[in-house]
Amino acid sequence: DSGVTQTPKHLITATGQRVTLRCSPRSGDLSVYWYQQSLDQGLQFLIQYYNGEERAKGNILERFSAQQFPDLHSELNLSSLELGDSALYFCASGVGSDTQYFGPGTRLTVL
Amino acid sequence: GENVEQHPSTLSVQEGDSAVIKCTYSDSASNYFPWYKQELGKRPQLIIDIRSNVGEKKDQRIAVTLNKTAKHFSLHITETQPEDSAVYFCAASKGAAGNKLTFGGGTRVLVKP
Numbered sequence: 021d022s023g024v025t026q027t028p029k030h031l032i033t034a035t036g037q038r039v040t041l042r043c044s045p046r047s048g049d050l051s052v053y054w055y056q057q058s059l060d061q062g063l064q065f066l067i068q069y070y071n072g073e074e075r076a077k078g079n080i081l082e083r084f085s086a087q088q089f090p091d092l093h094s095e096l097n098l099s100s101l102e103l104g105d106s107a108l109y110f111c112a113s114g115v116g117s118d119t120q121y122f123g124p125g126t127r128l129t130v131l
Numbered sequence: 132g133e134n135v136e137q138h139p140s141t142l143s144v145q146e147g148d149s150a151v152i153k154c155t156y157s158d159s160a161s162n163y164f165p166w167y168k169q170e171l172g173k174r175p176q177l178i179i180d181i182r183s184n185v186g187e188k189k190d191q192r193i194a195v196t197l198n199k200t201a202k203h204f205s206l207h208i209t210e211t212q213p214e215d216s217a218v219y220f221c222a223a224s225k226g227a228a229g230n231k232l233t234f235g236g237g238t239r240v241l242v243k244p
Contacts, residue, residue: 022174053231063175063220063234076231110174118163118182118226122174 023047024113024123032129038099041126045092045113051075052094053120054086058107069094101130133158135223137235144211145243152238154221155203161223163230164197164204169218169237178219179206182226211242 023046031039045052054066065078069088080086083101088094098105106129112120134157144150156164162183167175181188181195181204188195192211197204208215218239222232 022176051230055232062236063222063232065231065233068231078231112232114230118224118230119165119177119180120230120232121177122167124174127172 022121022123024111024121026109026111026123026126028126029124030127030129032131033101034131035101035103037101037130038097039101039128041096041098041109041111041128043094043096043111043113043123045094045111046121049113049115049121050092051114051120052088052092053112053114054080054094054096055110055112055122056107057110057125058104061107063110066096098128103130106130133161133223133225133233135221135233135235137221137238139238140236141239141241143241143243146211146213148211150206150208150211150215150240150242152206152219152221152240153203154205154223154235155201156223156233157202158223158225159199159202160225161233163224163226164195165222165224165232166193166195166206167220167222169220175220208240211240213242213244216240216242 025044050071066080068076112122165180169175194207221235
Protein backbone atom coordinates (compact mmCIF):
# COMPACT_ATOMS: atom_id res chain seq x y z
CA ASP A 21 0.00 0.00 0.00
CA SER A 22 1.55 3.30 -1.14
CA GLY A 23 -0.65 5.52 1.05
CA VAL A 24 -2.18 7.17 -2.04
CA THR A 25 -5.91 6.56 -2.42
CA GLN A 26 -8.08 6.88 -5.48
CA THR A 27 -11.82 6.62 -6.01
CA PRO A 28 -13.68 5.10 -7.66
CA LYS A 29 -11.86 1.88 -8.60
CA HIS A 30 -13.97 1.35 -11.67
CA LEU A 31 -16.13 3.68 -13.73
CA ILE A 32 -18.30 2.72 -16.67
CA THR A 33 -19.99 5.48 -18.60
CA ALA A 34 -21.21 6.46 -22.04
CA THR A 35 -19.70 8.64 -24.73
CA GLY A 36 -20.37 12.31 -24.24
CA GLN A 37 -20.60 12.05 -20.48
CA ARG A 38 -18.50 13.73 -17.78
CA VAL A 39 -16.77 12.01 -14.87
CA THR A 40 -14.67 13.04 -11.88
CA LEU A 41 -11.81 10.99 -10.51
CA ARG A 42 -10.54 11.64 -7.03
CA CYS A 43 -7.11 11.25 -5.47
CA SER A 44 -5.85 11.70 -1.93
CA PRO A 45 -2.06 11.94 -1.63
CA ARG A 46 0.11 10.40 1.07
CA SER A 47 0.14 12.33 4.31
CA GLY A 48 2.61 15.19 4.01
CA ASP A 49 2.95 15.05 0.22
CA LEU A 50 2.27 18.37 -1.48
CA SER A 51 2.53 17.23 -5.10
CA VAL A 52 -0.09 15.29 -7.02
CA TYR A 53 0.53 13.95 -10.51
CA TRP A 54 -2.01 12.45 -12.88
CA TYR A 55 -1.07 9.79 -15.44
CA GLN A 56 -3.06 7.95 -18.07
CA GLN A 57 -2.24 4.36 -18.99
CA SER A 58 -3.68 2.94 -22.17
CA LEU A 59 -2.63 -0.11 -24.15
CA ASP A 60 -1.33 1.82 -27.12
CA GLN A 61 0.10 4.91 -25.37
CA GLY A 62 1.69 3.43 -22.26
CA LEU A 63 2.00 5.62 -19.17
CA GLN A 64 1.54 9.28 -20.09
CA PHE A 65 1.88 12.28 -17.80
CA LEU A 66 -1.19 14.52 -17.77
CA ILE A 67 -0.76 17.22 -15.15
CA GLN A 68 0.92 18.08 -11.83
CA TYR A 69 -0.28 20.16 -8.91
CA TYR A 70 1.88 21.38 -6.07
CA ASN A 71 0.26 22.74 -2.92
CA GLY A 72 -2.85 23.82 -4.79
CA GLU A 73 -1.21 25.31 -7.86
CA GLU A 74 -0.73 23.84 -11.30
CA ARG A 75 2.98 23.08 -11.73
CA ALA A 76 3.32 21.26 -15.04
CA LYS A 77 1.18 20.09 -17.90
CA GLY A 78 1.68 17.18 -20.26
CA ASN A 79 -0.39 16.17 -23.25
CA ILE A 80 -3.64 16.74 -21.44
CA LEU A 81 -6.66 17.19 -23.66
CA GLU A 82 -8.69 20.40 -23.40
CA ARG A 83 -11.66 18.24 -22.41
CA PHE A 84 -9.74 17.25 -19.28
CA SER A 85 -9.12 19.48 -16.29
CA ALA A 86 -7.87 19.06 -12.76
CA GLN A 87 -7.57 20.89 -9.51
CA GLN A 88 -6.03 20.45 -6.08
CA PHE A 89 -7.98 21.52 -3.04
CA PRO A 90 -6.75 23.11 0.24
CA ASP A 91 -6.75 19.69 1.93
CA LEU A 92 -4.41 18.59 -0.93
CA HIS A 93 -6.74 16.04 -2.49
CA SER A 94 -7.07 16.35 -6.23
CA GLU A 95 -9.77 15.75 -8.78
CA LEU A 96 -9.42 15.01 -12.47
CA ASN A 97 -12.44 15.96 -14.55
CA LEU A 98 -12.98 14.30 -17.91
CA SER A 99 -15.76 15.64 -20.12
CA SER A 100 -17.29 14.90 -23.52
CA LEU A 101 -15.91 11.41 -23.14
CA GLU A 102 -14.87 9.41 -26.18
CA LEU A 103 -14.22 5.70 -26.60
CA GLY A 104 -10.49 6.44 -26.76
CA ASP A 105 -10.54 7.87 -23.25
CA SER A 106 -10.98 4.38 -21.85
CA ALA A 107 -7.85 3.76 -19.80
CA LEU A 108 -6.40 3.38 -16.35
CA TYR A 109 -5.93 6.74 -14.64
CA PHE A 110 -3.33 6.89 -11.90
CA CYS A 111 -2.43 9.61 -9.55
CA ALA A 112 0.89 9.73 -7.80
CA SER A 113 2.10 11.88 -4.95
CA GLY A 114 5.45 13.13 -3.77
CA VAL A 115 6.74 15.40 -1.08
CA GLY A 116 8.18 17.83 -3.62
CA SER A 117 11.32 16.04 -4.68
CA ASP A 118 11.52 13.44 -7.39
CA THR A 119 10.13 10.24 -5.85
CA GLN A 120 6.54 9.48 -6.79
CA TYR A 121 4.24 6.90 -5.27
CA PHE A 122 1.29 5.69 -7.26
CA GLY A 123 -2.27 5.11 -6.16
CA PRO A 124 -4.28 2.01 -7.14
CA GLY A 125 -5.80 3.72 -10.18
CA THR A 126 -9.28 4.22 -11.60
CA ARG A 127 -10.27 2.06 -14.55
CA LEU A 128 -12.47 4.10 -16.87
CA THR A 129 -14.53 2.34 -19.51
CA VAL A 130 -16.39 4.48 -22.03
CA LEU A 131 -19.09 2.62 -23.95
CA GLY B 132 10.93 16.93 -24.67
CA GLU B 133 12.33 13.84 -23.01
CA ASN B 134 12.07 10.51 -24.79
CA VAL B 135 12.75 7.20 -23.04
CA GLU B 136 13.22 3.99 -24.98
CA GLN B 137 13.14 0.60 -23.27
CA HIS B 138 14.31 -2.81 -24.47
CA PRO B 139 13.37 -5.57 -24.72
CA SER B 140 9.59 -5.35 -24.79
CA THR B 141 9.30 -8.94 -23.57
CA LEU B 142 11.76 -11.11 -21.68
CA SER B 143 11.41 -14.75 -20.75
CA VAL B 144 13.92 -16.24 -18.31
CA GLN B 145 14.29 -19.47 -16.40
CA GLU B 146 13.86 -19.28 -12.65
CA GLY B 147 17.22 -18.56 -11.03
CA ASP B 148 18.66 -16.84 -14.10
CA SER B 149 19.33 -13.10 -14.37
CA ALA B 150 17.22 -10.55 -16.23
CA VAL B 151 18.49 -7.29 -17.69
CA ILE B 152 16.35 -4.44 -19.01
CA LYS B 153 17.90 -1.44 -20.74
CA CYS B 154 16.68 2.12 -21.19
CA THR B 155 18.02 5.15 -23.01
CA TYR B 156 16.97 8.74 -22.52
CA SER B 157 17.37 11.79 -24.70
CA ASP B 158 17.45 14.81 -22.38
CA SER B 159 20.84 15.32 -20.73
CA ALA B 160 19.13 17.44 -18.06
CA SER B 161 17.35 14.37 -16.67
CA ASN B 162 18.84 13.41 -13.33
CA TYR B 163 16.45 10.99 -11.66
CA PHE B 164 15.75 7.47 -12.95
CA PRO B 165 13.21 5.26 -11.15
CA TRP B 166 12.10 1.76 -12.00
CA TYR B 167 8.55 0.57 -11.42
CA LYS B 168 7.08 -2.92 -11.33
CA GLN B 169 3.47 -3.32 -12.36
CA GLU B 170 1.42 -6.48 -11.94
CA LEU B 171 -1.69 -6.94 -14.02
CA GLY B 172 -4.36 -4.40 -13.11
CA LYS B 173 -2.30 -3.01 -10.23
CA ARG B 174 -0.48 0.23 -9.58
CA PRO B 175 3.12 0.84 -10.67
CA GLN B 176 5.25 0.09 -7.63
CA LEU B 177 8.60 1.81 -7.16
CA ILE B 178 11.28 -0.86 -6.77
CA ILE B 179 14.51 1.10 -7.07
CA ASP B 180 15.74 4.48 -8.25
CA ILE B 181 19.02 6.16 -9.03
CA ARG B 182 20.14 9.75 -9.25
CA SER B 183 22.67 11.17 -11.64
CA ASN B 184 25.40 11.57 -9.03
CA VAL B 185 25.53 7.79 -8.56
CA GLY B 186 26.65 5.15 -11.04
CA GLU B 187 25.17 2.06 -9.43
CA LYS B 188 22.72 1.14 -6.71
CA LYS B 189 21.78 -2.25 -5.27
CA ASP B 190 18.90 -3.53 -3.20
CA GLN B 191 19.07 -7.26 -2.52
CA ARG B 192 18.50 -9.01 -5.88
CA ILE B 193 17.91 -5.78 -7.78
CA ALA B 194 20.53 -3.37 -9.10
CA VAL B 195 20.45 -0.36 -11.36
CA THR B 196 23.37 1.13 -13.29
CA LEU B 197 23.56 4.54 -14.91
CA ASN B 198 25.86 5.77 -17.67
CA LYS B 199 25.31 9.52 -17.96
CA THR B 200 27.71 9.93 -20.85
CA ALA B 201 25.88 7.40 -22.97
CA LYS B 202 22.49 8.38 -21.51
CA HIS B 203 21.45 4.90 -20.64
CA PHE B 204 20.51 3.00 -17.51
CA SER B 205 19.75 -0.63 -16.82
CA LEU B 206 17.88 -2.81 -14.35
CA HIS B 207 19.45 -6.09 -13.29
CA ILE B 208 17.48 -8.77 -11.45
CA THR B 209 19.50 -11.73 -10.20
CA GLU B 210 18.25 -15.14 -9.08
CA THR B 211 14.85 -14.50 -10.62
CA GLN B 212 11.76 -15.99 -8.98
CA PRO B 213 8.24 -16.55 -10.37
CA GLU B 214 6.99 -13.58 -8.34
CA ASP B 215 9.30 -11.34 -10.39
CA SER B 216 6.97 -11.90 -13.35
CA ALA B 217 5.41 -8.50 -14.13
CA VAL B 218 5.79 -5.50 -16.41
CA TYR B 219 8.73 -3.27 -15.56
CA PHE B 220 8.89 0.40 -16.52
CA CYS B 221 11.87 2.70 -16.50
CA ALA B 222 11.36 6.44 -16.27
CA ALA B 223 13.31 9.67 -16.27
CA SER B 224 12.74 13.11 -14.83
CA LYS B 225 14.62 16.33 -14.19
CA GLY B 226 13.98 16.17 -10.45
CA ALA B 227 13.25 19.48 -8.81
CA ALA B 228 13.63 21.29 -12.14
CA GLY B 229 10.51 19.64 -13.51
CA ASN B 230 9.77 16.26 -12.07
CA LYS B 231 7.12 14.76 -14.28
CA LEU B 232 8.08 11.20 -15.13
CA THR B 233 8.61 10.18 -18.75
CA PHE B 234 8.19 6.43 -19.01
CA GLY B 235 9.67 3.84 -21.29
CA GLY B 236 7.31 1.49 -23.09
CA GLY B 237 7.64 -1.30 -20.54
CA THR B 238 9.14 -4.80 -20.48
CA ARG B 239 6.99 -7.82 -19.80
CA VAL B 240 9.09 -10.27 -17.81
CA LEU B 241 8.07 -13.90 -17.51
CA VAL B 242 9.99 -16.12 -15.11
CA LYS B 243 9.44 -19.78 -15.93
CA PRO B 244 9.65 -22.23 -13.03
